Amino acid sequence: MIPLFGLYVLFPTRRNFAPLNIFIGREPLKAGFVLNEKQLNQQAQELLDRMNLDLDPRARVGDLTVAKQQMVEIVRALSFQSEVLIMDEPTSMLTDSEIQELFRIIRELRAQGVGIVHISHRMEELKQIADRVTVLRDGQYIATVSTEEVTIDEIISMMVGKEIYETARTSKLDVDSEVILEVRNLNRSREIKDVSFELRRGEILGFAGLVGAGRTEVARAIFGADPVDSGEIYVHGQRVEIRSPHDAVRYGIGYLSEDRRRYGLMPTLDVSTNIAAAALERFTGVMGWLLHAQIQRTAQAQVSDLSIRTPTLEQRVRYLSGGNQQKVVMAKWLVRNCEILIFDEPTRGIDVGAKSEIYKLLNDLAESGKGIIMISSEMPEILRMSHRIIVMCEGQITGELPAAEATQERILQYATRRESIARQ
Template identity: 65%
Template sequence: MTPLVTIRDLDKSFPGVKALKKARFELLSGEVHALMGENGAGKSTLMKVLSGIYRKDAGEICIEGVPVDIPSPRAAQDLGISIIHQELNLMNDLTAAQNIYIGREPKRAMGLLLDEEALNRAAAEIFERMHLKLDPRVEVGKLTVAKQQMVEIAKALSFRSRVLIMDEPTAALNNAEIGELFSIIRKLKTEGVGIVYISHKIDELKEISDRVTIMRDGEYVGTVSTATTSVDTIISMMVGRSLTETKTEVPDLSSHDVVLEVRNLHRSNVILDVSFKLRKGEILGFAGLMGAGRTEVARAIFGADPLDDGEIIVRGKPVTIRSPQDAVRLGIGYLSEDRKRFGLATGMDVAANIVMPCLSRFLSKNIFLKTRAIRETARSYIRQLRIKTPSDAQEVRFLSGGNQQKIVIAKWLARDCEILFFDEPTRGIDVGAKNEIYKLLNTLAAQGRAIVMISSELPEILRMSHRIAVMCEGRLTGELPAEGASQEDIMRLATQRHSLTTNTLNAATRGSTT
C-alpha cells in the first residue's frame, strides 16, 4: 500500500540552529502514527513543514507517492493536511459554526448576506459525523477546553482533511475528556484519515497509536510498532540513554524553620479556608483534580489575585501581599503553568529574560544597563542549569519547552527567591527534560529553598514530594506524608466533597509532618 504521506531527507535551519537533519516520516491511511522525542528533537518543526507553516530547506514530501511542494498553510489544506496546535486558535466571541467556517461562510441574497442556517447545518453535519453532541450556535468561549478541541478537529475536517496532525492534544484535558477525544480519533481511523499524534505521554500513545516514530536532535532515530515495543525501549530511543527513576529521599524536616505559613485563606468560592505550612528545604506537593483550586492558592499568595480573607506569614512575620512585586520583595517566586503567557517575554533574548526580575541591579546611575554584567550573569545560569541555547542572545521563542522552563527557573534564582511555587513544572516537556527538572528541584531543596510543587501527574507528586497536600473544590481536604502514600490515597482525598466530616479529615491527615 502506498503511504498517505512520505517524508525523506528533510532539512530545516533557523539562525544558529539546525532543526532538522535528513528527517524521515511515513503515515498510512487509517493509522494513528505517534511522533516522539525530547523537546528540541524537531517533532513540531517537521509537522510545521508538512502543514506549510515553514518552508523546507531540502528533502522531499510525497502525498500518495506524488512529490508535492507545500509553500503555505493554504496549500497544505488544499492537499488535505490540517494541523491542530497545542494552543488552540479559536475566537471566543464567535459560535462553533462561525469558527469552523470563518472566511468560507455560505452566503445568500447574491452573496451579500451570511446564511446562518446553512452555516449551522454544515457544522451540525460534521458534529454528527464525529458522534459529537454540540450546538453549532454556542459561543466557543463558553465551552470547556475539551469541547474547544473538538471544534478545532471539526474545523480541520471541514477542509476534507485526509491528514490530521495533533500537537499535544490532551495537555489540558481530564481523563473523561481524553476518552471522548480517543473515541473521535478511532472513528476517524475507520474513515481512512491518517493521524499524526505528537505527545510526551507514553501511556496515551500505548492506547491510541499504531506506530511510533522517534526523533532525536532533529534526526530520525527509528519507527516501531506500539503494541510490540516496551516503554523502556521507546524512552531509550528518545533520550539515547537509560533513565533511572529514583524516588526522592524523605528526610525528617520537622525541625526545619517554617518559612511560609498561610492561615484560613479565602477567595470567593475558589479558595475556601486553606491553611498550610512550608518548611525550609521542603518540597510540598499540591495534588488535586482540575479546578480544585491549587493554582488559585498559588496566585493569591503571590499577589496575582486578591484575597477576601486570611493571613500570610513569611519567616515568622505576618505580611501583606497586594501584588507580585510585594511577593518578590519577600523572596517569593512563582513559575506559572502557562510559561509562555506569564513567565517569559518570548520575543526577547535569554539574557534579558533571566535578569528581568532583578534588572535594577544591572543599572548604572539608574539609567544605563550594565550589559557585560547581564551577559555574565545569564551565562552563569545557562551553565548551571544546562540550558541548551546557541547563545545568551538567542530569542527565547526559538528554544524548546524544557529549556524555556529552565529560563523561568533561572530568573527566580537570579532574584534569589527563597520560596518557589512551581505550577505544573513539567507540563509539555519530555521525559529527559523532566528528569533534569526533577534533579534541579532536589538540588534547590537541598540548598534550603522551600518549594511548593503543583502537579496533575500523581507519579510525579509521589516521586518528588516530602509531603503532599490535596485539594478538592477549593478546600484542603488532607495532607499525607509522601513516604508510604499511594495514588489511591491521593485520589481519595482529591474526590472528597464539601460534606467531608471532621473525623474523616483527621483520619486522612494523620501522620502529617506539619
C-alpha cells in the same frame, strides 16, 4: 440561513437574554435579517417548559446564577434536537441543591430518550447519576463497568493503573527546620476555600489534585497575582501584605507558572534579559544604565549551571525548546534569589531528558535551603519529589500525607473527596 450580521460578534453572550443565547447563530429572522423576537421568545419558552425550568426568558444570562446559566447551556444543546448530550464537569461550580436540580433534569432527559455522557471526577456523583462508568487514563480507554456492580475503590484502582512507579523519596528533611511560609485561612470566592498550610526551609511540598482543584489559584493568590477575599500570609514568621507580584517578589517569593508562554516568558526578548528580568533593578547603575557585562555574566552562569541549550545569550527565547524555556524561567527566579519558590507544573510539555534535569535542580534547591511548593498533576512526579503532599479538591485542602505514607490510591481518594457529599 446565514444572518447578515455576525451575531456571535455583536453580542457577548453573558450580556444577552437567554433566548438569544439559546438560538445564537440560528435566530428566527424576518425578511432575512431582522430578528424575530416574538418567535424567538416563544421557541425558548417551549424548550424551557419541556424541561420544567422556571426561568424568565427575558433575564440577562449574566445576571443568572451559575447553575441557571448552565441550564441555559443545556437548553441550548437541546435546541439542536440533540440525542446525545456531553457534559464536562457540569457540577463543579454548583451547590448541593443546584446539583440535585441538575440531576433531576438529567433524569428527565434520560426519560425522554436522550443519551448523556457525564464527565466528572466526583466518585459519589457517578454513583448517584450514572448507569455505567467508563474510565480513561492518560488518554487511554481502560474499562466500562456498570455502576451498580462496582465500588468507588475499584474505580479508583482503575484510574491508578498497575504501572510500577518509582517509590517515594526517603525523607531527608529535618522536621525542625524553620517555617518560611505560612498561609492561614486563605479564601477567594469559590476557588479557594479556607486554605491553610506551612512550608519549611529545605522542603519540597507537593500539591496534588485533579485539574481544576484550585492549586494554581492558591499559588497565584499567594503570589499576589489575583486578589484574595481573606487570609493571612506569614514569611519567616512575619505577617506580610501581598497585593501584587511586585510585593511577593520583594518578600522572596518566586512563581513559575504552569503556562510559561503566557505568564513566564517575554518571547521577543533575548535569553539574558529573560533570565535577569526579575532582578533587573539590581543590575542598574546611575540613571538607570544597565550593567550589560554583569547581566551577561550572570546569565552565562545560569546557562551553564542549568545547562540551558542556546546558541548565544542574545537568542530570543521564543526559539528555544520547551524544556530550555522552562529552565530560563527557573533561572529568572534563581537570579532573584527567592527563598520560596512555587513551581506550577514544572515539567509540563517537556521532554524526558529535561524533566530529570529539572527534578535534579529541584532537589538541589531544596538541599540548599529553599522552600519549594511543587504543583503537579503527575502522580509519579508528586510521589517521587515531595517530602510532604497536600491534596486539594474543589478549592479545599482535603488531605495531607507525609511522603512515606503516600500512595496513588490515597491521593486519589482525597482528590476526589467532596466534603459535603462525603459527610452524607
